[in-house]
Amino acid sequence: MSEPVCVQAQETLDAAARRLKKENIGALPVCQHDRVIGMITDRDITMRGVADGRNVGEMTVREAMSAEILFCFDDDTTEEAARIMLESHVQRLAVLDRVDKHLTGIVSMTRLSGGASERRPYEVIFYKTFFDHQGHSHHSELMRIAVAQGTKEQAIATATRQFEEMKEVKSWQQLANGYDVISVHVDAQGATVEEREPTSEREARILRRAREIWEREGTPEGRDEEIWALAAGEIDREDHLVE
Incomplete structure (x- = not known):
């Protein structure tokens, strides 16, 4: 060593x-x-x-x-x-x-x-969602955290703790609308392959609902956080009624 x-x-x-x-x-x-x-x-x-x-x-x-x-x-x-x-x-x-x-x-x-350098198996990317003047949604990356071991769920838990500690917040959701997970593996031919997964189906549903609210209210500017919160509230209430 x-x-x-x-x-x-x-x-x-x-x-x-x-x-x-x-x-x-x-x-x-x-x-x-x-x-x-x-x-x-x-x-x-x-x-x-x-x-x-x-x-x-x-x-x-x-x-x-x-x-x-x-x-x-x-x-x-x-x-x-x-x-x-x-x-x-x-x-x-x-x-x-x-x-x-x-x-x-x-x-x-x-x-x-004599091994060559390898990628870490997971990267968790925290992002903020906003809409442009045409109503197209975009993700603004807030932080990217690499995690070298464990399952995907463990990697997400490690990354969220790190994000909250570094940003000094109790919950990552106070600053970010979601996160993507990039997993890295080597395929049968020896090539490094990356796969990117969105946070969850809930975030995808919230994104669709936020677009609907944004359009319904006349495509306003500067209300991204408010509209996201409204959409999240509607989705969570719907899920609660189903349960």
């Missing part, structure tokens, strides 16, 4: 990128004080910073990191470390001391077996 190098959660992506270059590594544990809270990779910086047009001198590491930390212990075998990485679809693990859980290093699949 390599020596441990951390980046603090509130540092910028620019600072993280410089540290990755200086250390000639592809991933860094993200720390908040003495606690490891996630992992950020060079791909995270590229895809959630540069490619999304964000200012990497202002965007924080916490906004781009994976929402959880994958690790093994320093007395685990290399086979155990490789198993965790393969099952979790990641290429790097933090290595912790078994006694005090402090970070002692980083181990990579490349060093173990």
Whole structure:
């Protein structure tokens, strides 16, 4: 394994990128004080910073990191470390001391077996819905959170907790109208395939109802949140009556 190098959660992506270059590594544990809270990779910086047009001198590491930390212990075998990485679809693990859980290093699949970089299996994208002057609905992305392990339901739970913590709200629905889930897998030919799923049928129904209300009320401007709330209330009342 390599020596441990951390980046603090509130540092910028620019600072993280410089540290990755200086250390000639592809991933860094993200720390908040003495606690490891996630992992950020060079791909995270590229895809959630540069490619999304964000200012990497202002965007924080916490906004781009994976929402959880994958690790093994320093007395685990290399086979155990490789198993965790393969099952979790990641290429790097933090290595912790078994006694005090402090970070002692980083181990990579490349060093173990020469493997190539892989995508994380899930990304949860929180969005706000608005309507343009022609009545077409659009999603404005609020935050994208990568999750490296677990089922889709567990990934959504992890991402919503992260979103609420970072935005300092009790419920993600206070700021977002919904979320999409991008799942990543490798097909039989070895190609990486992405599949994007909307939040749920409820959000799809609310979107259709919001369009109806918007048109019924004369296509008003600046009332997106109000109309969404009206549509959500109607759908939830209808579901309650059915139950």
